[in-house]
Each structure stands twice: as C-alpha cells, then as structure tokens.
Amino acid sequence: MSFERVAVIGLGLLGGSIGLAVQKHLPRVRTIGFDADAGVRERARERGLVHEVLDDPVEAVRQADLVVLCVPVGAMRLAAAAVAPGLSADVVVSDVGSAKQRVSRALAETLPGHTVIPAHPVAGTERSGPDAGFASLFAARWCILTPPDGAPEDKVAALTAFWQALGSTVEVMDAGHHDMVLAVTSHIPHLVAYTIVGTASDLEEVTRSEVIKYSAGGFRDFTRIAASDPTMWRDVFLHNKDAVLEMMDRFMGDLEAMRSAIRAEDGEAMFDLFTRTRAIRRGIVEQGQDDARPDFGRADHGKDTA
Amino acid sequence: MSFERVAVIGLGLLGGSIGLAVQKHLPRVRTIGFDADAGVRERARERGLVHEVLDDPVEAVRQADLVVLCVPVGAMRLAAAAVAPGLSADVVVSDVGSAKQRVSRALAETLPGHTVIPAHPVAGTERSGPDAGFASLFAARWCILTPPDGAPEDKVAALTAFWQALGSTVEVMDAGHHDMVLAVTSHIPHLVAYTIVGTASDLEEVTRSEVIKYSAGGFRDFTRIAASDPTMWRDVFLHNKDAVLEMMDRFMGDLEAMRSAIRAEDGEAMFDLFTRTRAIRRGIVEQGQDDARPDFGRADHGKDTA
Numbered sequence: 095m096s097f098e099r100v101a102v103i104g105l106g107l108l109g110g111s112i113g114l115a116v117q118k119h120l121p122r123v124r125t126i127g128f129d130a131d132a133g134v135r136e137r138a139r140e141r142g143l144v145h146e147v148l149d150d151p152v153e154a155v156r157q158a159d160l161v162v163l164c165v166p167v168g169a170m171r172l173a174a175a176a177v178a179p180g181l182s183a184d185v186v187v188s189d190v191g192s193a194k195q196r197v198s199r200a201l202a203e204t205l206p207g208h209t210v211i212p213a214h215p216v217a218g219t220e221r222s223g224p225d226a227g228f229a230s231l232f233a234a235r236w237c238i239l240t241p242p243d244g245a246p247e248d249k250v251a252a253l254t255a256f257w258q259a260l261g262s263t264v265e266v267m268d269a270g271h272h273d274m275v276l277a278v279t280s281h282i283p284h285l286v287a288y289t290i291v292g293t294a295s296d297l298e299e300v301t302r303s304e305v306i307k308y309s310a311g312g313f314r315d316f317t318r319i320a321a322s323d324p325t326m327w328r329d330v331f332l333h334n335k336d337a338v339l340e341m342m343d344r345f346m347g348d349l350e351a352m353r354s355a356i357r358a359e360d361g362e363a364m365f366d367l368f369t370r371t372r373a374i375r376r377g378i379v380e381q382g383q384d385d386a387r388p389d390f391g392r393a394d395h396g397k398d399t400a
Numbered sequence: 401m402s403f404e405r406v407a408v409i410g411l412g413l414l415g416g417s418i419g420l421a422v423q424k425h426l427p428r429v430r431t432i433g434f435d436a437d438a439g440v441r442e443r444a445r446e447r448g449l450v451h452e453v454l455d456d457p458v459e460a461v462r463q464a465d466l467v468v469l470c471v472p473v474g475a476m477r478l479a480a481a482a483v484a485p486g487l488s489a490d491v492v493v494s495d496v497g498s499a500k501q502r503v504s505r506a507l508a509e510t511l512p513g514h515t516v517i518p519a520h521p522v523a524g525t526e527r528s529g530p531d532a533g534f535a536s537l538f539a540a541r542w543c544i545l546t547p548p549d550g551a552p553e554d555k556v557a558a559l560t561a562f563w564q565a566l567g568s569t570v571e572v573m574d575a576g577h578h579d580m581v582l583a584v585t586s587h588i589p590h591l592v593a594y595t596i597v598g599t600a601s602d603l604e605e606v607t608r609s610e611v612i613k614y615s616a617g618g619f620r621d622f623t624r625i626a627a628s629d630p631t632m633w634r635d636v637f638l639h640n641k642d643a644v645l646e647m648m649d650r651f652m653g654d655l656e657a658m659r660s661a662i663r664a665e666d667g668e669a670m671f672d673l674f675t676r677t678r679a680i681r682r683g684i685v686e687q688g689q690d691d692a693r694p695d696f697g698r699a700d701h702g703k704d705t706a
Contacts, residue, residue, distance in 0.1 A: 107521040108598050121423055137542050143650070149610055168667075184473065185490050194616070216613075216614045216617045217616055218616075218617070219694035219695040220694060220695070221694045225690050226694070231426070231702055236614060236616070237616075238612055248414075265613075274605050275611075276614065277607050277608050278599075278606050278611060278619070279470070279611055279615055279616040279617045279618065280614070280671065281618075282596065283596065283617075283618035283619045283621065283622055284618050285658060286592055286622075287618070287621075289651065289654050289655050289658050289673070290588065290589065290592060290651055291681075292654055292673050292676060292677055293584075293647075293651045293677075294584050294585070294680070295676065295677070295680055296654075297650070299577075299580050299582055300581050300585075300684070301402065303678065303683075304585070305584060305585055306683040306684050306687055306689065307571075308522045308542055308544075308586070309585055309689050309690065310522050310523055310541055310542070310690075311498070311522045311524070311585045311586025312585065312593070314684050314690040315589065315593075315621050315624060315625055316592075317680055317690070318681065318690070318696065319618050320674075320678075320680075320681060321679040321681035322677045324674035327670070328671045329667075330668045331662050331670055332662075332667055332670075335662055336665075338662060339659065339663065340565065341599075342655075342659055342662075343604070344599050345595065345599045346652070346655060346659075347657075348595050348599045349592070349648075350596050350652075352591060352594075352595050353645065353648055353652075356637050356638075356641055356647065357641075359641065361634050361638055364630075364633070364638075365630050365631070365634045367594055368626075368628075368630035368633050369595050369630045371593075371597040371601070372626075372627045374600070374611065374612065374626075375526075375597075375602055375624065375626060375627035377609075377611050377703065378615045378620050381612055381613065382418075383613070383615050383616050383620055383697070384613065384615065384616075384623070385698045388526060388527045388532070389525040390624065390696040390698060391696070391698070392690070392696060
C-alpha cells in the first residue's frame, strides 16, 4: 500500500515543508491542508504549500489515507479531536511531535479504533510559520517512527516509504527511548540556549548592546536555537518532563564539576574534557549531520582558505 | 605613526590570519613570523602566512615596530620573555588573548619599560593550527583594545588604525570590563558547549551513535564550538577565573529556575523566557554579527524557500 491523499493539519514550518516535499517528490499524491489560523491558511494558499487548503478540519481529512498532525505537542489532542469526525476507517494518523510517549497516549485515547503511528522527523530550523517551510527540510535527515505494539505492518511500511520518499532515513524505536534520546540531542540544548540568552540579557554589568556586539565569540551560536518557536518548545518541555529533568540533572552535575575544576584551577580536568568533545563533532560532520565548513561557512570564510 | 614591520609570534588560526590579512590589506607592511613548533613554521612558510618565517624569536622581532603575541593566554608570559631580548625601544607589544586582566599584568611584568597595548579581536572559528587562518577572519568583527593607564596616545591610535585596516571596528575598554563581557559572550558559551557534549557522550541509556545521528535537533550547534582548541580554552578559564565563575553562578541560578518551572509544569514562565530571547537574536542578525539564513544556511536550505 502507498498513500494517495495526504492531509496536513497545521501549516507552519513542518506542515508546510511536508506539503512542499510531497508535491516535489510524490507528484501523484494529492495534498490537502488545514490550519486553525485563517491568516496562515491564506498564506499557505498563496505559497501553494499544499494543493488545496480547506477551512474545515473535518473536510480536510475526508478520504485521506494519511493524516499528519503538525501542531505543537500540547495541541495534538485538540487537533485529533477536531479531525476525528472526518477520518475514514482505513486512515493512518501520524504526527511530527518532538515528544512521543505522552503524545502517543493522547492520540490513542482521542482516536480509539484508528491506526495511530507517531513519527518525529529530526529536522527543523529556528523559523516558524507558513513562510518558513521548504521542500528539502527532510533531505538527509532522520525520521523516527514509534509505532505502538500491534500496529499493522503494512501501514508502518507505508509510512516508512512516505518519509523515505521525502528524503529521510527512517528508524523505528520505542517511544520511551525516543524521548530520552531527544532530551539529550534536542531538548536540553534548546533549554540551555534559551537560558543562557536569558541570563545574558538580564545582566546589569554588561549591556544588551555589548552582548550583541561581541556575540561572535561563541554566544551567537546559542541565539539561533533560542529564536525557535516559544509555543512549540514550551509544549515540548511540558510533554517530555521526565526525560528532560533526568538529563538536566546529569548536565547540571557535569557543570558543577567544571565549576569546581575552574575554582581549583584544575587545568588537566578541563583539557581532558575539551579534547574528548572533538570526537563527537567529527562523527557528526562525517555522517553528514552538519556543515563541515569552519564557522558553518558564515560569511563564506572558506573563500580565502588555502 | 603607522607600523612598517610587524612580527607575529604564534602562527595558528589567529596569527596566520593576521599575517594573511596584513599582506592583503597593508601591502607595504613587512610581516615576519615565528612559532615555537618547527612543523608549524614549515607549514606557515608553505602557505605564505607571513613574508618571512624565522626560527629564532629574538630575530623575528628585531626592528619590528609592532609585535603581536598570538599564543594561548597561558603562554603569553613565556612568549614575551622569549622575544624580550630582540625588542626595539619604540616597539608596541600587543596580543590577541581572550582574557585581558591577567595577561596585561603578565606582559607588563615581563616587559618593563616597553609599551604594551593588549588587544582582543572577537573573531575565530573552531579550527586551529597553521592551516586554519584566512585573510577575512577580522572583517566586520570587533576588536577590543585595553590600553593601560598612560599608554601613549599615538601608539594606541596606530594600533587602532592597524585593526581597522584589517577590517575590524575597534572599541577601547577597561580590561576588567572586557573580561566580564567576554565571560558572557564567549567563555560561558564555550564551557556550556563543552560540558553538554561531554554529558551526552557519557550516557549509558543513549549511545554515542544515537547522539550523532539525531544531532540535527539542536545538539550539533553546540558541537561546533566544543571542537575549539583545548589548550587555548583551558588557558582562558584559568586566566579569567573570577569573571567566569561569577557568570557561571548566574547562569546556573537561571537554569535552576527553569528546572523548577519544568517540575511545576509552569508553562507561562517558559513561554515568557522563550519569547524574550528572540529579541537578542534579532539584534545580532541586524548588526551583521551572524548569518540570517535559517539554520545558518546549512545545506543551502534557502534554495527552496519562496
């Protein structure tokens, strides 16, 4: 089986990118979209994010064989309830949320009798809204599926093929493990970035204008992800609370250890950590998950390099 | 006055970039270089980082009217002592260190009777060594001078003009204030990045390969600066200990507050912080201190955007 009619609920960065990517890579698939915000619907029509934008969520999912919920994780239950009356019996309902255990439960409870296969494309930028999406967002990225026990194999295979067609490599894992992995690789980094940018903007000794001026010393890398959508991220922390708190404890413990090392002027402990961390960077670049150019190629630094 | 003969001591990312930038922007200035590592000297000759690479630091600075020490801050005193016998009476000795109070003191003590004007170009990449430098590193970046009380005005003006010629905007400030500003905008971000990458690589529940795979969710932004030169950064934390510890306390306090907010499921506190932090990002992009393209333009995401 493969999908012929895909409904995208929520037309921001992720939903818009799915619509564009499907139109590019799966030209025979019909795409229908809905967003709760009339202004977003209008902009989605102008940009052609999907073939057709409807004003009614129930109509948007009618006859769809795949419905992808692309709303903040805190709004998943509501979005599922809103489309429920229009769902066909055979439909696969999926999502793109960054926290999977609670979302899976919410969707299963809201849509009893329907096939729910949660998914999480590990891709994004700091932009949000209907102008942010682009067709190549998922290219060379991972997409994690967390099918519940007993999910029909043919439907899992169809969803896998769908994401592969959009350029992603698909991995299947348990929702609990997903939440732990993403707490480390995504949620804690965002939380730390938001916090440090907040700390810097609250200082009295150092003005905000100084922070901006001298941000090229490292700070600016944090501000990119700290510019991400606030609603989406609030919801992530509320819905992946346990794993986030656990990872945060580890991180804060390690930070305490570094503070002690600085206090004790223990150069060896610092040098040891600063050397170990290079290996991870190398792995990320080698596996194509980041741009190898120095400084991310900012300002085309490469130009003058020998 | 302007400089005619510039000696660069240390031919890594910063020293090499100064050599290349001077050759590009100040073609009448003669550049001489030295590095304590014979392999680096050889590579510097091959790349033409300076006009002439000498094997003896004393010879390298002879007749120079500007000597720039481009070594880790912990090696500044040694580098100053090594060149001292060759310095002419009129020379200006400067540096590029990321911590200024202790370095200024070390240089003044090591070079009594000489004019020392510490400097810090706020520019860099995660690369290090003689292959890392490029002529445009300082373009559109800030360079902070921290002249001690009583520094000759004409020499401060000459050093200012020198950095302006390399493309930088020069700011003069007190060394103590510099150290506080840089603790926030550079040192703490590096420490946090190093620590979080260390935390992630020590986990048992999540494998290193998973951390690498799913790094596009935010983590990879931290790994770039956590790949910076370990010696340089160990020295920065040892030499800017007080300001770093003070800023670290603030940051850790704010992180505690976020942990409490997550525990209490206080969505409002999170949303409030996540919204405030966007303004700083906007300022950084507007003032040309970062790349405005989403995701730093990684993988040319812009291509598909409408």
